[in-house]
Amino acid sequence: MEIIAIGGYNEFGRNMTEVKVGDESVIIDMGIKLDRVLIHEDSDLSTMDSDELVKRGIFPDDRFVQGRVKAIIISHGHLDHLGAVTKFTDKYDVPIYATPYTAELIKAEKRYNRGFKGGERVVSVQPGEIIEVSPNIKLEFVAVTHSILHASFVALHTPEGVLIYANDFKFDDTPVLGETTDYDRLMELGQEGVKCLIIESTRVMEEERTPSEDIARKLLFDTLSKADEDSGLIVTTFSSHLQRIRSILDVAELIGRRPVLLGRSMAKYSGIGEKLGLIKMPKTTSVYGSQKAVAGILKNINSEGRENYLIIATGHQGEQDAILSRIANREFDFRIGKDDQVAFSANVIPNPMNRANRYVLETKLRIQGARIIKGLHVSGHAAREDHRYLLRVLNPENIVPCHGDLLMLSSYAELAESMGYELNKDLHLIRNGQKVVI
Amino acid sequence: MEIIAIGGYNEFGRNMTEVKVGDESVIIDMGIKLDRVLIHEDSDLSTMDSDELVKRGIFPDDRFVQGRVKAIIISHGHLDHLGAVTKFTDKYDVPIYATPYTAELIKAEKRYNRGFKGGERVVSVQPGEIIEVSPNIKLEFVAVTHSILHASFVALHTPEGVLIYANDFKFDDTPVLGETTDYDRLMELGQEGVKCLIIESTRVMEEERTPSEDIARKLLFDTLSKADEDSGLIVTTFSSHLQRIRSILDVAELIGRRPVLLGRSMAKYSGIGEKLGLIKMPKTTSVYGSQKAVAGILKNINSEGRENYLIIATGHQGEQDAILSRIANREFDFRIGKDDQVAFSANVIPNPMNRANRYVLETKLRIQGARIIKGLHVSGHAAREDHRYLLRVLNPENIVPCHGDLLMLSSYAELAESMGYELNKDLHLIRNGQKVVI
Amino acid sequence: MEIIAIGGYNEFGRNMTEVKVGDESVIIDMGIKLDRVLIHEDSDLSTMDSDELVKRGIFPDDRFVQGRVKAIIISHGHLDHLGAVTKFTDKYDVPIYATPYTAELIKAEKRYNRGFKGGERVVSVQPGEIIEVSPNIKLEFVAVTHSILHASFVALHTPEGVLIYANDFKFDDTPVLGETTDYDRLMELGQEGVKCLIIESTRVMEEERTPSEDIARKLLFDTLSKADEDSGLIVTTFSSHLQRIRSILDVAELIGRRPVLLGRSMAKYSGIGEKLGLIKMPKTTSVYGSQKAVAGILKNINSEGRENYLIIATGHQGEQDAILSRIANREFDFRIGKDDQVAFSANVIPNPMNRANRYVLETKLRIQGARIIKGLHVSGHAAREDHRYLLRVLNPENIVPCHGDLLMLSSYAELAESMGYELNKDLHLIRNGQKVVI
Amino acid sequence: MEIIAIGGYNEFGRNMTEVKVGDESVIIDMGIKLDRVLIHEDSDLSTMDSDELVKRGIFPDDRFVQGRVKAIIISHGHLDHLGAVTKFTDKYDVPIYATPYTAELIKAEKRYNRGFKGGERVVSVQPGEIIEVSPNIKLEFVAVTHSILHASFVALHTPEGVLIYANDFKFDDTPVLGETTDYDRLMELGQEGVKCLIIESTRVMEEERTPSEDIARKLLFDTLSKADEDSGLIVTTFSSHLQRIRSILDVAELIGRRPVLLGRSMAKYSGIGEKLGLIKMPKTTSVYGSQKAVAGILKNINSEGRENYLIIATGHQGEQDAILSRIANREFDFRIGKDDQVAFSANVIPNPMNRANRYVLETKLRIQGARIIKGLHVSGHAAREDHRYLLRVLNPENIVPCHGDLLMLSSYAELAESMGYELNKDLHLIRNGQKVVI
Secondary structure: OOEEEEEEOOOOOOOOEEEOOOOOOEOOOOOHHHHHHHHOOOOOOOOOOHHHHHHOOOOOOOOOOOEEEEEEOOOOOOHHHHOOHHHHHHOOOOOEEEEEHHHHHHHHHHOOOOOOOOOEEEEEEEOOOEEEEEOOEEEEEHHHHHHOOOOOEEEEEEEOOEEEOOOOOOOOOOOOOOOOOOOHHHHHHHOOEEEEEEOOOOOOOOOOOOHHHHHHHHHHHHHOOOOOOOOOEEOOOOOOOOOHHHHHHHHHHHHHOOOEOOOHHHHHHHHHHHOOOOOOOOOOOOEEEEEEHHHHHHHHHHHHHHHHEEEEEEEOOOOOHHHHHHHHOOOOOOOOOOOEEEOOOOOOOOOHHHHHHHHHHHHHHOOOOOOEEOOOOOOOOOOOHHHHHHHHHHOEEEEEEEOOOHHHHHHHHHHHHHHHOOOOEOOOOOOOOOEEEE | OOOEEEEEEOOOOOOOOEEOOOOOOEEEEOOHHHHHHHOOOOOOOOOOHHHHHHHOOOOOOHHHHHEEEEEEEOOOHHHHHHHHHHHHHHHHOHHHEEOOOHHHHHHHHHOOOOOHHHHHEEEEEOOOHHHHHEOOEEEEEEEEOOOOOEEEEEEEEEOOEEEEOOEEEEOOOOEEEEEOOHHHHHHHHHHHHHEEEEEEEEOOOOOOOOOOOOOOOOHHHHHHHOOOOOEEEEEEEOOOHHHHHHHHHHHHHHHEEEEEEOOOHHHHHHHHHHHHHOOOOOOEEEEOOOHHHHHHHHHHHHHHHHEEEEEEEEEOOOOOOOHHHHHHHHOOOOOOOOOOOOEEOOOOOOOOOHHHHHEEEEEEEHOOOOEEEEOOOOOOOOOOOHHHHHHHHHOOOOEEOOOOHHHHHHHHHHHHHHOOOOOOOOOOOOOOEEEEEO | EEEEEEEEEOOOOOOEEEEEEEEEEEOOOOOOOOHHHHHHOOOOOOOOOOOHHHHHOOOOOHOOOOOEEEEEOOOOOOOOOOOOOOHHHHOOOEEEEEOHHHHHHHHHHHHHHHOHHHHHHEEEEEOOOOEEEEEEEEEEEEEEEEEOOOOOOEEEEEEHHHHHEOOOEEEEEEOOOOOOOHHHHHHHHHHHHHEEEEEEEOEOOOOOOOOOHHHHHHHHHHHHHHOOOOOOOOEOOOOOHHHHHHHHHHHHHHHHHEEEEEEHHHHHHHHHHHHHOOOOOOOOOOEEEOOHHHHHHHHHHHOOHHHHHHEOOOOOOOOOHHHHHHHOOOOOOOOOOOEEEEEEEOOOOOOOOHHHHHHHHHHHHHOOOOOOEOOOOOOOOOEEEHHHHHHHHHHHEEEEEEEHHHHHHHHHHHHHHHHOOEOOOOEOOOOOOOOOEE | EEEEEEEOOOOOOOOEEEEEEOOEEEEEEOOHHHHHHOOOOOOEEEEOOHHHHHHOOOOOOOOHOOOOEEEEEEHHHHHHOOOHHHHHHHHHOEEEEHHHHHHHOOOOOOOOHOOOOOOHEEOOOOOOOOOEEOOOOEEEEOOEEEEOOEEEEEEEEEEEEEEEEEEOOOOOOOOOOOOOHHHHHHHHHHHOEEEEEEEEEOOOOOOOOOOOOOHHHHHHHHHOOOOOOOOOOEEEEOOOOHHHHHHHHHHHHHEEEOEEEOOOHHHHHHHHHHHOOOOOOOOEEEEEEEHHHHHHHHHHHHHHHHHEEEEEEEOOOOOOHHHHHHHHHHOOOOOOEEEOEEOOOOOOOOHHHHHHHHHHHHHHHHHHHHHHHOOOOOOOOEEHHHHHHHHHHHOOOEEEEOOOOOHHHHHHHHHHHHHOEEEEOOOOOOOOOOOOEE
């Protein structure tokens, strides 16, 4: 069995891994690196070809792919795992496997990458099913909790043993929406024996268990239920985080404000969620995706009385083309008023461009009189104690940390060492383009 | 009305304020500055006289006191508000007013400061009562939530208007134990008119509402309920924080471990709490205050099976003479075993000595095989949005920020400016030894 | 005597102070706040009117001006002291006084702010001259060292005593270029008695003497003399810092590379410096200001052999329209080659936009193969020990810290307190729009 | 050829490496980890045996040693390279090779570790000599610059090629005292071919050339020459850093103060330096090593007039038993006076205990009225550009980074990758106890 690092082993982002058994191989995840899009401001993902995107470090470098690819497997619906799939997959005339919500998100990507012809190759797989993807490789998704619904571990059953790809996850037993992690299946797999674990390392330095989404829910309730009743209230969060949006909708109901979702990606993620029955929004909710529709409702809110609305908008990282930044730039017939409350239900993803964008956004909002509210967030990534727990359950023979820069990978390695693993023996640090043979 | 800054206006700690009306005055709080005790390692508070303690910056400098003191008022039971009272008050033959739990804590201080003769001058006052402390000054405690029970705002009713001393507090509507803040009374006072607000500034830079103690409770439950069943489990937290201890006791019950409270101050605070009926501990709980008793039970736990116990110990800041540090130093017949879990339900109070003490403690524990768990904490201090809320409720004519260094005080000033106050007009930055005349 | 804070008392940037004696007043400095230009990306200083620029926080708010203005005095040529002068001064039909290099820079501003009609009102004054600017106010510039030539303290001689405005300076006895500080005159003024000192607070937190420019020179020599001989070498620094440019030119000579200055402001500052005889550039030096000229020479260098040149370019903060950013964006017929060396002789001015711009610039350069070299810089602002020295020399009766946010001002206040001053008595913290009466 | 990591590959400190050729091996460096001594406050290096010191993480774990040890080689005289040698070497009845100053320091260690019998095995070797230490291994020291005199690279000439151990160094062409790096020999070795480079990684993250010691000298001159003439002046720095002490002595002469060196290690390092003719101290200099002598001279200085002296004392890290801490604790008949100047010519070595010790020291000094002066320092370790230069000169076939935690080692790996090396192929990250076979 060979594990080939394509992307995400030198950096946080653009995840892509190849697993090869004999000469058959599968690719797991095809993500993008968003901060590289911010660095190259002229990047247009819909029109640029994949070679240019590889060159800019936005796409993983698929020239590293070595085997005869039999399948593409997507672990969950975040862009750093799925964003490159509609550009890349037409090269590979193979099925694309994903859990139902993820599968729908891949198909929906088609709209924005017009050339994508692979929609019919997308196969929706329920967690628990076992699918033969090639003579030597069977695929199983194991349900886990994360900051998006239908996240999964990817288990590959091969003649050389079971490989588990655990990227990304948290252990959340009160996830607000959706199923909890399938602990029983993880324990079974652990008892049967796991040959290799490929594991995210993003938050392994945090010596804690990652708090439940229910904590974010309570923070939202405690804080927003005391919001100033006479002023505007805007909350911004991840469009793909339906659990979080569920809580915000519930707060809106409690405090008697009409929820309004604004932005193209807000419409996309919640629309697919509703279609699959994953979230049911209150009747009072309205959703505006197109720029024209957003402009219309904001004009209405501005004139009718903002105190009756709770606006849920894109733009938590200060993205320059998101709704919140455009509000701050006064691009709509909507004015931030003195004491309007703008709540960030998301932390700054730590890179200098996000910090600058957020600072610019917050400064503009403050100049116009807004009050900024922060802290309404919990992470979606496992922390050190969660990782320890997973290692005890799976007890893998080999470990390959992924999804991080060398510091994150090294920190995971130190945890593994403390639990008896040894570097270069059963614990492997590899870089994009390198492989481990097990 | 004059407000005279005695201590806590140049620093975080040793709070002491004099309020003078005519030539009558009252003193509010008499605290110590704990990090100065750490700097002067040879400081012995029980034997040193108050002049030396002033000189070392541990005690506030009461030579700044100007009026004829009619009463001493203690807002709550933390050492940075109460620690100097047993040394200082014998100078002033006046009553010492405090809420019931605080009053008992003052009396209990007598044991450790043997010379203290003022116990009989301590007057326990219920929140809501109004007491005449001098011809021109009436005292009222208003119940607020904080990280200790029976915390209060001090309201002084004078011919020149009402002064409110709000140091320390948070707004917590699910405080686990004890009453919530008396919002009704605050609103009444606001409507009647508040001449001056003296207000803590510790966390005004945090743009949030401070999370409820209920969040800490859920974090404790989620994390400790997944603790390794076969290993030891030690939790360390603030001895005076009975709400937190309540939650830890409840987790112990849930996971079937016998709770054991260790340390002199653990015994003091919980004992007084039980005596006043503020906390009822499960029958399985045992409390060991003296060094001998602690040594005995630890020896038993070591031999009998640590997996049956949940140890609640002093030492969250790595204090060198606390139980947890002494365990790490192997001073007891108790050995930290591989995978024993040590959970910190407290953040490091930010100064270099605490950081070093914690680092030393954690390193020693790790060398012996312990797993460190952090993040099980929420603050007891109001954040920016809480402060904004309070200003809207009280709408004070004048503001004097306290309990902070110049950065904290200045940050409060910037908040007040954003709400219409003006520096040196109705917003006053003063330093220890200075006064404001209103 | 009244000191009225117009700008720079709430922030770092947009310095402007009014000093009023009777009903006569003078304005000292009229600067802009550059990071507000970065926040409002659509800001165009040449076309926007001053009201809009005030609203955006780029210009100081001159509605705070109270007296009958008799003169405008500019302390030195940096944009945060001089940038607003060509927009603002046409309102005031009064002379604009400045030292010679500063005076020329003001006149040169005319080119870029076409409406400026005040060029003929600019009066060049030598340090040491005493000029009567109104019946009650005489002006004197005292030469000091700073990161621009002809920097000065502004001394106002009035019937109520001498006021000294010390914003900005450092004490540098080996300044590479230009005169050292006129210590003798400062001592004289101190002995005669200084009524009030208005003093910058930017680096008062640094417990040191600010290193001499000669240190930067040696760092440049040690580092660049070991540059890879076969690769390109680009140095970026402050265009206005002729001392620094002098050193870079001298290194170029030493290592046998032809120096090329690129960028509009490089041309402006060095051109005026040469015209006044302040700097004499080696004959091999060439200067290209216009975009077309820059494009031409870069194309030549690219084809002829970059190893023969030392490029000195604008763009040390990653400014998006500066030469270095445009090189990184491949806007010229010039390609960064593998191992080309890009040396930053400037620190990041600490705000999130600069950090992001620098990060973007450095990342793009690295992707193209460049080596980044940092650390070739010393500050131009006085540190704590320099401030202490100045206070001992001048021994002012009153102190008003300026040029900083509340933290910087407060830190200066703490220094002054340690030397015997008392807040609100002879030490005054004021905010934009407020005044001190002395 | 095998490189076996004994110590310093998981951490900064306790350097020890074994190099094995056939079954012969040599050990390079035997250092201690000083922060572990601070953690275990009861550690007494003179009385504890080496097993206990290994267990505490103070000594490297020499159970990892695999070959038949033929020689011990010490690269330079710092404790993290030499501190364990007097405890460890009696196990190995083999010669101990070192450059002259280092050799004398090893012999001097005997005094404080009384059991040391190996003094007669210490062999002083001049840089440039080639010594046969076993049939297959020849040893050569190559002179390099560092923050101690007689630092060296260790070159091992073997049948399998040349190995170079480069730990620690900087490239300083104006080192104030002592020889510069032998660049010619490094180039020769590079041209002959280097099989393997073992290389320190401490400062590889800094994108600069490390400044010359001459910069520290100028900072000292600029700052101390403006010291207040009427007050005391204490400078603290590394006792082993004779180049730095040379500069301080020269400043003392310039400003007419008598230099006084205080502290046991001040006496040791300067004494050996004088004996070997490496430093010649001015006649006015006096040196006091014993506590009694120090107490005597401090009493004299206190009474006679401190303004005539420049005290050079141990204690730059706030070590609790060093002279400066004891002065701050008032253990001598010497009082810090108002405005006495205490200059730190050393940065805080970054760990929490040093930060706390320094904070405690500075706070005590400030309370007593002292002015603290910082910034008078440059590092002794190579930065990124120096490392790049070395790689170009030596062009080694294999690289093994050492002297750092995983982050530092990983950062070096990233530099090496940017220059064409590949992880796990010709670039090796190993941990204490692991080996690389080349």
